[in-house]
Amino acid sequence: MSLLIKHKRSFTTYFVIIISIIVFTRCINNQNIKQKKTYEVNTIVTDTVNFNQFAGSAVCSKCHKDITNDYFHTAHFHTSQLSSLKSINGSFQGGKNNFIYDVGKVVSMKKERNSFYQVYYYKDKEVVRRRFDISVGSGIRGQTYLSWLDNHLIELPVSYFTQVHQWANSPGYPLSPIIFNRPVTARCLECHSTYAQTINYNPDIPPAFDGTQMILSVSCEKCHGPAAKHVAYETNHPKDSIGIFIVKNQNLPRQLSLDVCALCHSGRLQETKPPFQFTAGDNLSDFFEISDAAKKAGIMDVHGNQLGVLSASKCFQLSKTMTCITCHDPHKNEKGKTSVFSQRCISCHSDKHKNIAGVSNDLLRSNCIDCHMPLQESTSISFLLKKNAPPVSAVMRTHFITVYNDETKKFIERSSLKKKS
Ligand code: HEC
Ligand code: HEC
Ligand code: HEC
Ligand code: HEC
Ligand code: HEC
Ligand code: HEC
Ligand code: HEC
Incomplete structure (x- = not known):
C-alpha cells in the first residue's frame, strides 16, 4: 500500500x-x-x-x-x-x-x-x-x-x-x-x-x-x-x-505529549511559522499563538477542540497527569467501546459510585461515559440538506467531564425501558 x-x-x-x-x-x-x-x-x-x-x-x-x-x-x-x-x-x-x-x-x-x-x-x-x-x-x-x-x-x-x-x-x-x-x-x-x-x-x-x-x-x-x-x-x-x-x-513531558494532539485537536490556532514545520516533540507555542480567547471559545464549541474543553474539567486540572493518552490508545480504533473507556476512568476513580436510584452497580461501572461525557451537537459540523430547512448538526462527545443531571435522568429512563422490553 x-x-x-x-x-x-x-x-x-x-x-x-x-x-x-x-x-x-x-x-x-x-x-x-x-x-x-x-x-x-x-x-x-x-x-x-x-x-x-x-x-x-x-x-x-x-x-x-x-x-x-x-x-x-x-x-x-x-x-x-x-x-x-x-x-x-x-x-x-x-x-x-x-x-x-x-x-x-x-x-x-x-x-x-x-x-x-x-x-x-x-x-x-x-x-x-x-x-x-x-x-x-x-x-x-x-x-x-x-x-x-x-x-x-x-x-x-x-x-x-x-x-x-x-x-x-x-x-x-x-x-x-x-x-x-x-x-x-x-x-x-x-x-x-x-x-x-x-x-x-x-x-x-x-x-x-x-x-x-x-x-x-x-x-x-x-x-x-x-x-x-x-x-x-x-x-x-x-x-x-x-x-x-x-x-x-x-517519554515526553505532559505539555509536549498534549502538544502532539493539540496541533489538530485544539481548534483554531493562529500560526506564526510556515505550515508543516511543527513535529512531535516540539513546543506547539513556538509555531502558533495560543490565546486565552481560543481556550474559552473552546468550551462553547465541541468541534475539533477536545483539549480546550478537557482543560476546563476537574479531572484534567486536579489530576496534574492526565493527557489524551490516559484514555485513548492512539493505535487502535476503540470507537463505541464504552466499557473499555470506563475502565480508564476507574484507573483514577474508585469503582464504588454514589448510589443512583434505578441504576445497578454493574451498569454504572460499565458506562461512565453517557452520564459524564454526553453527546452534544457540534456547532461547526452542520449540513444544509434542503433549501429553507434548518441545518442538521453532527453529534460529538463533550470532553467537559462533570455531572449532567439531565443526562442521568435520560440514562435512567433508557435503562428502565430496556429492562421492560
Ligand atoms: C527495519 C525495522 C524497522 C522499521 C522499518 C521501523 N522500525 Fe521503528 N523500531 C525498530 C526497532 C528495532 C525499534 C526498537 C525496539 C522497539 O521499541 O520495538 C524501533 C522503535 C520504534 C519506536 C519507539 C518505540 C519505543 O520504545 O517507544 C517508534 C515510535 C517507532 N519505532 C516507530 C516507527 C515508525 C513510525 C516506522 C515507520 C515509518 C518504523 N518505526 C519503522 C525497527 C524498525
Ligand atoms: C495531524 C492532525 C492530528 C493529530 C496530530 C492527531 N489527530 Fe486525532 N484526529 C485528527 C482528525 C482530522 C480526526 C478526524 C478523523 C476523521 O474521522 O476523519 C481525528 C480523530 C481522532 C479521534 C476520534 C477517532 C474515532 O474513532 O472517533 C481520536 C480519539 C483522536 N483523534 C485522538 C488523538 C490523539 C490522542 C492524538 C495525539 C496522540 C491525536 N488524535 C493526534 C487529527 C489529528
Ligand atoms: C484544527 C484542525 C482542523 C482543521 C483546520 C480542519 N479540521 Fe476537519 N476535523 C478536525 C478534527 C479534529 C475532526 C474530528 C471531529 C472533531 O473533533 O470535530 C475533524 C472532522 C472533519 C470531518 C468529519 C470527519 C468524520 O467523518 O467525522 C470532515 C469532513 C472534515 N473535518 C473536513 C475538513 C476540511 C475539508 C477542512 C479544511 C477546509 C478541515 N476539516 C479543517 C480537525 C481539523
Ligand atoms: C488521571 C486521573 C483521572 C482520570 C483518568 C479520570 N478522572 Fe475524573 N477526576 C480526577 C480528579 C483528580 C478529579 C477531582 C477530584 C474528584 O472530584 O475526585 C476528578 C473529578 C471528576 C468528576 C467530578 C467533576 C465535577 O465537576 O465535580 C467526575 C464526574 C469525574 N471526574 C468523572 C470521570 C470520568 C467519567 C472519567 C472517565 C471518562 C474520569 N473522571 C477520568 C481524575 C481523573
Ligand atoms: C495519533 C498519534 C499516533 C499515531 C498515528 C501513531 N502513534 Fe505510535 N504512539 C503514539 C503515542 C502517544 C505512543 C505512546 C503511548 C503508548 O504507548 O500508547 C506511541 C507508542 C508507539 C510505540 C511504542 C509503544 C508500543 O506500544 O510498542 C511504537 C513502536 C509506535 N508507537 C509505533 C507506531 C507506528 C508504527 C505507527 C503507524 C503504523 C504509529 N505508532 C502511529 C502516538 C501515535
Ligand atoms: C447514570 C448516570 C451515571 C453513571 C453511569 C455514572 N455516574 Fe458518576 N455521577 C452521576 C451523578 C448524578 C453524580 C452526582 C452524584 C451526587 O452528587 O449525588 C455523579 C458523581 C460522580 C463523581 C463526583 C464524585 C462525587 O462523589 O461527587 C465522580 C468522580 C463520578 N461520578 C465518576 C463516575 C465514574 C468513574 C463512573 C463510571 C464507573 C460514573 N461516574 C458513572 C451519574 C453517573
Ligand atoms: C478521561 C478520558 C478521556 C480523555 C483524557 C480524552 N478523551 Fe477523547 N474521548 C473519550 C471518550 C470516552 C470518548 C468517546 C468514545 C466513543 O464512545 O467512541 C472520546 C472521544 C474522542 C474523540 C471523538 C469524538 C466523537 O464524538 O466522536 C476525539 C476526537 C477525542 N476523544 C480526542 C481526544 C483528545 C485530542 C484528547 C486530549 C486533549 C482526549 N480525547 C482526551 C475519553 C477521553
Whole structure:
C-alpha cells in the first residue's frame, strides 16, 4: 500500500517546483532553525521539515506489524485518501446522485471510467465540472472532497453527511451562489494529512501545493516525527534493539505529549511559522499563538477542540497527569467501546459510585461515559440538506467531564425501558 501520491508531471514543471523549493527552504532555514530536543536520549535534529524525511507508514509494518495493522483501522488513517469508489462514501447511482440547490439548479455526482466528478447543471445545461481528487473525513460524521485546480486545491460544494446517508451542501457554504473555487488552506491539510509541500508559501494568499510531495492520512510520522532516518538505521542495524531517530511519546513531558494532539485537536490556532514545520516533540507555542480567547471559545464549541474543553474539567486540572493518552490508545480504533473507556476512568476513580436510584452497580461501572461525557451537537459540523430547512448538526462527545443531571435522568429512563422490553 503506497500512501504517497504520485502524479505525472512534465520536466519543466518539476524544474520550476525544484527551484521554488530551494528558494523556499532557504528562506525558512534562515528564520526557523529548530532547537535541539534535549529531553530525548536519541535526538532528532532537523533544520526544516521536508518530504524526503518521511518514510510512509506502509514500511513500518515490516518491524511493527501489530501496531501498523491496528492503525489501518483508525479514523486517523482514513481521514484523507485519494478519491476512489471505495473512499467516496456517497452514491453515484441514478436517483441518489443529485443535490438540488433550487429549481433548475442541480449538482450531479458522476462516475466516468475511473474518475468522479461534481457537475453543476443549470436548467439541464452543464455549467462547470470538477473532479473528486482527495476525500477528506473518515466518514464517521461525513466527508468533503478536494479537487486540483492548477496547483491549488479547492473544496467541492457537495459533501456527504453520514447521519442521513445522503449528499449535502458543504459545511459553511451558501446555497447561492454555488461555489466551485474556494481554495483549501494549508491548515486544513495540516490537520487532515501528514505532509503537503507548499510552493512559495505566503500566509496572505491561497497556498499552492506540490501534489508529488504529499502524504495523506494522519500517519505514524505525524505523532512520532519524520522517520526516514529511523527506518534506514534500523534496517542497517538489525541487532540494535533500542530504536533511534524516532520520538518516543511515552517519554515526553505532559505539555509536549498534549502538544502532539493539540496541533489538530485544539481548534483554531493562529500560526506564526510556515505550515508543516511543527513535529512531535516540539513546543506547539513556538509555531502558533495560543490565546486565552481560543481556550474559552473552546468550551462553547465541541468541534475539533477536545483539549480546550478537557482543560476546563476537574479531572484534567486536579489530576496534574492526565493527557489524551490516559484514555485513548492512539493505535487502535476503540470507537463505541464504552466499557473499555470506563475502565480508564476507574484507573483514577474508585469503582464504588454514589448510589443512583434505578441504576445497578454493574451498569454504572460499565458506562461512565453517557452520564459524564454526553453527546452534544457540534456547532461547526452542520449540513444544509434542503433549501429553507434548518441545518442538521453532527453529534460529538463533550470532553467537559462533570455531572449532567439531565443526562442521568435520560440514562435512567433508557435503562428502565430496556429492562421492560
Ligand atoms: C527495519 C525495522 C524497522 C522499521 C522499518 C521501523 N522500525 Fe521503528 N523500531 C525498530 C526497532 C528495532 C525499534 C526498537 C525496539 C522497539 O521499541 O520495538 C524501533 C522503535 C520504534 C519506536 C519507539 C518505540 C519505543 O520504545 O517507544 C517508534 C515510535 C517507532 N519505532 C516507530 C516507527 C515508525 C513510525 C516506522 C515507520 C515509518 C518504523 N518505526 C519503522 C525497527 C524498525
Ligand atoms: C495531524 C492532525 C492530528 C493529530 C496530530 C492527531 N489527530 Fe486525532 N484526529 C485528527 C482528525 C482530522 C480526526 C478526524 C478523523 C476523521 O474521522 O476523519 C481525528 C480523530 C481522532 C479521534 C476520534 C477517532 C474515532 O474513532 O472517533 C481520536 C480519539 C483522536 N483523534 C485522538 C488523538 C490523539 C490522542 C492524538 C495525539 C496522540 C491525536 N488524535 C493526534 C487529527 C489529528
Ligand atoms: C484544527 C484542525 C482542523 C482543521 C483546520 C480542519 N479540521 Fe476537519 N476535523 C478536525 C478534527 C479534529 C475532526 C474530528 C471531529 C472533531 O473533533 O470535530 C475533524 C472532522 C472533519 C470531518 C468529519 C470527519 C468524520 O467523518 O467525522 C470532515 C469532513 C472534515 N473535518 C473536513 C475538513 C476540511 C475539508 C477542512 C479544511 C477546509 C478541515 N476539516 C479543517 C480537525 C481539523
Ligand atoms: C495519533 C498519534 C499516533 C499515531 C498515528 C501513531 N502513534 Fe505510535 N504512539 C503514539 C503515542 C502517544 C505512543 C505512546 C503511548 C503508548 O504507548 O500508547 C506511541 C507508542 C508507539 C510505540 C511504542 C509503544 C508500543 O506500544 O510498542 C511504537 C513502536 C509506535 N508507537 C509505533 C507506531 C507506528 C508504527 C505507527 C503507524 C503504523 C504509529 N505508532 C502511529 C502516538 C501515535
Ligand atoms: C488521571 C486521573 C483521572 C482520570 C483518568 C479520570 N478522572 Fe475524573 N477526576 C480526577 C480528579 C483528580 C478529579 C477531582 C477530584 C474528584 O472530584 O475526585 C476528578 C473529578 C471528576 C468528576 C467530578 C467533576 C465535577 O465537576 O465535580 C467526575 C464526574 C469525574 N471526574 C468523572 C470521570 C470520568 C467519567 C472519567 C472517565 C471518562 C474520569 N473522571 C477520568 C481524575 C481523573
Ligand atoms: C447514570 C448516570 C451515571 C453513571 C453511569 C455514572 N455516574 Fe458518576 N455521577 C452521576 C451523578 C448524578 C453524580 C452526582 C452524584 C451526587 O452528587 O449525588 C455523579 C458523581 C460522580 C463523581 C463526583 C464524585 C462525587 O462523589 O461527587 C465522580 C468522580 C463520578 N461520578 C465518576 C463516575 C465514574 C468513574 C463512573 C463510571 C464507573 C460514573 N461516574 C458513572 C451519574 C453517573
Ligand atoms: C478521561 C478520558 C478521556 C480523555 C483524557 C480524552 N478523551 Fe477523547 N474521548 C473519550 C471518550 C470516552 C470518548 C468517546 C468514545 C466513543 O464512545 O467512541 C472520546 C472521544 C474522542 C474523540 C471523538 C469524538 C466523537 O464524538 O466522536 C476525539 C476526537 C477525542 N476523544 C480526542 C481526544 C483528545 C485530542 C484528547 C486530549 C486533549 C482526549 N480525547 C482526551 C475519553 C477521553
